[in-house]
Amino acid sequence: MKMVMIVYNEAIDTEVLEVMKMCGLRNYTKITGAFGCGDTSGVHLGNDIWPGRNNILYIACEEKQVQDILSCIRQLRQRLGREGIKAFILPIEELT
Numbered sequence: 001m002k003m004v005m006i007v008y009n010e011a012i013d014t015e016v017l018e019v020m021k022m023c024g025l026r027n028y029t030k031i032t033g034a035f036g037c038g039d040t041s042g043v044h045l046g047n048d049i050w051p052g053r054n055n056i057l058y059i060a061c062e063e064k065q066v067q068d069i070l071s072c073i074r075q076l077r078q079r080l081g082r083e084g085i086k087a088f089i090l091p092i093e094e095l096t
Contacts (some may be wrong), residue, residue: 002009002060002091003059003069003090003091004059004089005056005058005088005089006073007054007085007088009044009083009085010032010052010054011083012076012080013055013094014084015076015083016055016057016076018077019073020057020072022072023067025059025066025069027042028057028058029059030055030056030057030058031055031056032053032067033046033053033054034055036085040084041086042065042084061093066089071089073087081091
C-alpha cells in the first residue's frame with residue numbers, strides 16, 4: 001500500500017475534492033489550515049503579510065490507484081494553472 005499526500009491551496013478545496021470524487025476516491029483524511037512555504041507556491045502563513053493557507057489530504061490506497069490519483073492531480077494542475085497543488089507518494093510499512 002501507499003500513502004498519497006496532496007498539499008494544496010485552500011482556495012481550490014472544492015475543485016480538489018470534486019476531482020478526487022471523479023477519480024473514485026471515497027476515503028481520505030483532510031487537514032485544513034496548514035502553513036508552509038514552497039518554491040513554486042510561495043509562503044502561506046494565514047496572516048496579513050503572508051495570506052493563505054494550505055489543506056492536506058492523506059489517502060491510503062493500493063499501488064494501482066496511485067497512478068489514477070496522480071493523473072487526476074496533473075489534469076487539475078493544467079486546468080488551474082498557477083494555483084498550488086502537489087502530490088507526494090509515501091510507502092506504508094504497516095497497516096493495523
